[in-house]
Amino acid sequence: MNKKVTRRDLLKGIGFGVGAIALAACAPAATTAPTAVQPTNAPAAAQPTTAPAAATGTxxxxxxxxxxxxxxxxxxxxxxxxxxxxxxxxxxxxxxxxxxxxxxxxxxxxxxxxxxxxxxxxxxxxxxxxxxxxxxxxxxxxxxxxxxxxxxxxxxxxxxxxxxxxWIPFARSTPLFYYNADMFKAAGLPDRGPKTWTEFSEWAPKLVKMDGSTMKVAAFAGLAAASYSAWVFQCVNWAFGGSYSSPDLKITLLDPGTIDASQFYTDLVNKKQLASTPKDVQKDFTTGLTATALLSTGGLTGILKDAQFNVGTAFVPEEKAVGVCTGxxxxxxxxxxxxxxxxxxxxxxxxxxxxxxxxxxxxxxxxxxxxxxxxxxxxxxxxxxxxxxAKTAVDQLPRTRPQDAARVFIPGGDQILGKGLDRIVVGKEDIKAVWTDIAAQLEKEAEPVRKDLATLGG
Amino acid sequence: MQNTARHPANSIRRLIKRDWREWLVFLAFAGPNVALFAIFTYTPLINNLLLSFSDWNMISADKNFVGLQNYVDIINDSQMGKVLLNTVLFTSSSVLLVLLLGLGGGLLLNQKLRGRNAARSILFTPNILSGAAIAIVWIYIFDPRFGLIYTVLKPLGIDSPKWLTDPNWALPAIVIVYVWKYLGYATVIYIAGLQAIPGDLYEAARVDGASAWMRFRHVTLPGLSPVMFFLILTSILSSFQSFDIINVMTKGGPVNATNTLIYRLYELGFINFAIGRAGVIGMVLFVMMFAVTLLQLRYLDRQVSYA
The missing domain is CATH 3.40.190.10 (Periplasmic binding protein-like II)
Incomplete structure (x- = not known):
């Protein structure tokens, strides 16, 4: 039979359709997530269980x-x-x-x-x-x-x-000083990391390779995009006696130590032209575009896999003090x-x-x-x-201390600090002016944190 | 009809019934659209406005009304000047380039050339690719030490700029990628517009002795004006909202060089979780886009000739 659809039929159909959609939208959403596919290498046969006593099923x-x-x-x-x-x-x-x-x-x-x-x-x-x-x-x-x-x-x-x-520690790391041992050898340097940043400054000119005015190989790379550069710089900052904040969230960016560390960092890149600011520090290191880098211990496996040269690891250099943070x-x-x-x-x-x-x-x-x-x-x-x-990272562990509150307790604190560093090193802005501005931003973001901590009791 | 005339109450009832039926038809056609807009556009807009007056962090049970504090904070935000400037520079340069290059592409690919269809497809392809995927490919193209641009410039003895890590080059780099992605779209729209211009207008112009330039100036351009109007509007609105390329390629850096309003909104809302201040930027964006749309409807529309 050939029934023609009338305007009325169409309207009815639309009415039903809209009704059904509305009903579906009102229905409670499924609360349990779909079961993920099991890894195929997991043996099907059950082994004696050591799991919770109360468990009666899975x-x-x-x-x-x-x-x-x-x-x-x-x-x-x-x-x-x-x-x-x-x-x-x-x-x-x-x-x-x-x-x-x-x-x-x-x-x-x-x-x-x-x-x-x-x-x-x-x-x-x-x-x-x-x-x-x-x-x-x-x-x-x-x-x-x-x-x-x-x-x-x-x-x-x-x-x-x-x-x-x-918060139970699981994938914990610290920054580690990675060096290209082949480049160190070629430059006549010992097969170890520099003990201090001053010693590194003496070594660095031997590691840099220039092609005219272009830097082909940098002696050091430590500053990528705004994200996580404040983690690595924290070590340098501590080494120079500075800090981002006190444990009770007082912002201390204008203390002399932080100013000195910032000056050292920007000079490495701008005045002395020894360091680079690549987009991806790890990639630059594994491809031989920089001789050394401060990177996470968490990157070690990837670095050893990708690097076509002998990779050395060492403690993060000291200066006035030891500076190694956890992460x-x-x-x-x-x-x-x-x-x-x-x-x-x-x-x-x-x-x-x-x-x-x-x-x-x-x-x-x-x-x-x-x-x-x-x-x-x-x-x-x-x-x-x-x-x-891998042993270096574990040996360095006793030298670590928890991070500055401004970086880890203030939401976005890491990126706010990273942006400040970016302005100083890449933007070549005045150090004190930048940290004054960043301190104001951090103070603003710290307000709700302080309020919550007062409510929670710490 | 006789019947209704004799019973006025009846006629009113019938009128209401007919009205009711018309309303139903109207609702059936407009309803779904209005409902979708209400759910996905108007409700978020109103909620955003409300959030812009609060100190919420998207997670706390505390959501206090803080009046205009967030607006004051945004006005005093030391980065806002740079962010606004970036937004204006990015939008104006990318829209201008898309419109001009798209016109060139449209004129060229409207000619009867061999391989025209293939060229059109190739030009349009970037438009259907995901912005994030494109951005990743361009990171490699821009790489100053082994990228494609470096490889092309090296034999010429020119150093590749450090596109994504130099504050002076990052915004141009983003504009290049944006234009590359949206050029094909503009070209295709231009081609459609060119094909809609009646051929006899060109013939008449030719008979009157008009040169190629005069034919372009007095026939093609006025004929394309509705298409251009459409493209200006959609390009400005979409470039205001361009987030994917910036997020993948530069994250607003280096040194805020590519931080635009939409990226700053993301930073405040989803990194700092200061949702109230992010809401303020949302409102600023809304007002800017609304103003652009109104201005264009009011002034540009008059000069469009719908031939």
Missing amino acids: TTVTYWGFSGALGKTEDDLVAKYHAKQTAVKIDRQVQGSYEETAQKLTAALAAKTAPDMVLLSDVWWFKFYRAKALLPMNDLAATAKIDSADFVESLWKEGVRQGNQY GSGLTILTGTAADKATAAANYIAYATGNEGGEFWSQNSGYMPVRKSTVSSATYQKFFADHPQ
């Missing part, structure tokens, strides 16, 4: 973790965990960089679709602590047998507020997480930061082992013997 924990190459290593870590037990399943999801993860977590918290566990970087976890979005983990850690005494103390303490652990990221559980999922998440954290998981993770990623017993284990000592570059 508890799935939604986890937002690393992206990119580190994400693949983390996938392997999760697969190892799954092979060991079946009571907890980690649904690892990727949201992007640390910044993107923080942005998406903010949106997810507003939409009440936050995951159970999130990897948050040094500059982001505090924002979520302030918003009371992070679960205090003392009891969970005790249940999951996470032995706080076995963690490197400085790393563990950074995540403690009011006696409670909110990287840790694991957090969110307040909205159900009790069984929180317990399961803590069980995973115990594995990922424990001897077996932690050893696999740090050896394959380049991040530092966070537990003392991991470092002293026989397998790790053998790893150090095979990879002396």
Whole structure:
């Protein structure tokens, strides 16, 4: 039969269609995320479980973790965990960089679709602590047998507020002084890093290669885009006796130490023409465009893989003082997480930061082992013997101290400071004028932080 | 009809019924569109306005009304002058280049040339690619030590500028990428406009002894004016909102050289999580775009000849 569609039919159809869409829009959204595809290398056969006692089935924990190459290593870590037990399943999801993860977590918290566990970087976890979005983990850690005494103390303490652990060290790093050992040899320099920045200034002219007025090989590269340059510069700043702020968030950018460090940094690039400001410091180092660089220990695996020359690692140079900061990221559980999922998440954290998981993770990623017993284990000592570059990072650990509050506690503080540095080194602006302006910006952004801390009691 | 005339109440009822039916038809056609605009444009706009008066950080339960404080802060923001200047420079130069080069491309590809269709497709391709992907490719092209531009300039003895790390070159670099992406779109619109100009106008002009330049000046340009009007409007609006290329290539740097209003909005809103101040920039952008649209409707529209 051939029925003609009338105008009335059409209107009816549209009416139904709009109604259906409206109904669909009003329906409650699914709250559980779709199950991610299991890594295929995870054995199907279950092995004896060491997981939570209360578990009667499989508890799935939604986890937002690393992206990119580190994400693949983390996938392997999760697969190892799954092979060991079946009571907890980690649904690892990727949201992007640390910044993107923080942005998406903010949106997810507003939409009440936050995951159970999130990897948050040094500059982001505090924002979520302030918003009371992070679960205090003392009891969970005790249940999951996470032995706080076995963690490197400085790393563990950074995540403690009011006696409670909110942020458990996982992928922790420090800046490391990387040098191209082949270039050092060719320049007649010893096969070690410079002890002080002054010594480095003496060495640097031997490392620079010019082609007319163009710098072909820089002696040093340490300043990329605004992001993370303030992390690396923090070490230089501390070495010269400066700081970004005091622990109670007093901005100290105009102290003589910071001015001296800034002067030293900008002179390296502009006056002495020894250093470059590339877009991607790590790429410049691995392609031989700079002889040395200050980069994260977390980049070690990638650098050793990409570099076609002998890579040396050394402590960050000192000057008036030792200056090495910690960095990287840790694991957090969110307040909205159900009790069984929180317990399961803590069980995973115990594995990922424990001897077996932690050893696999740090050896394959380049991040530092966070537990003392991991470092002293026989397998790790053998790893150090095979990879002396990785040992430097661990040896340097006792020299570290927690970062300046202005960089890690003020939202966007890292980038505000980075922009200031950018203006001084690339824009060649007056140091005091820039830091005065940046200090005002930081003060402004610090207001809500101070207010929240007063409410939270610290 | 006789019947209704005799019973006025009846006629009113019928009128209402007919009116009601017309309303229904109107709603059926306009309703979905209005609903979509209300949900995805007007509601966020009003919410943004409300947020611009608050001190919210997008996560805290605290959301206090702070009056005009955010507006005062933005006016006093030491970076705003530079950001506004960048926005105006970026928009004016990219729109001008897209319009001029697009016109050239349109005129050229409207000729009966061999491979014309292939050329049109190639020119249009960047437009359908993602801005982020394009930006990544251009980072390599711009690289001052091994990029494509370096390779081309080296035999000529010219040093490649440090496009993305030199504050003087970063904005031009962004403009180049933007123009490259949107040129094809303008060209295709121009071609459509050129083909809509009646051929007999050119014939008449030729009979009257008009030179090629005069034919272009007095037939082509007036004929293209509606298309140009459309392109000016859409290019200005889209360049105001250009975020992807800047975010991937320079993140507003070096030294704020490519920090535009839309990027500053992102920085304040999603890095500093000062959503109130980001809301103020949203309002500034809204007012600027609204003003541009009004100005164009009011003044430019008069000079458009819809031949």
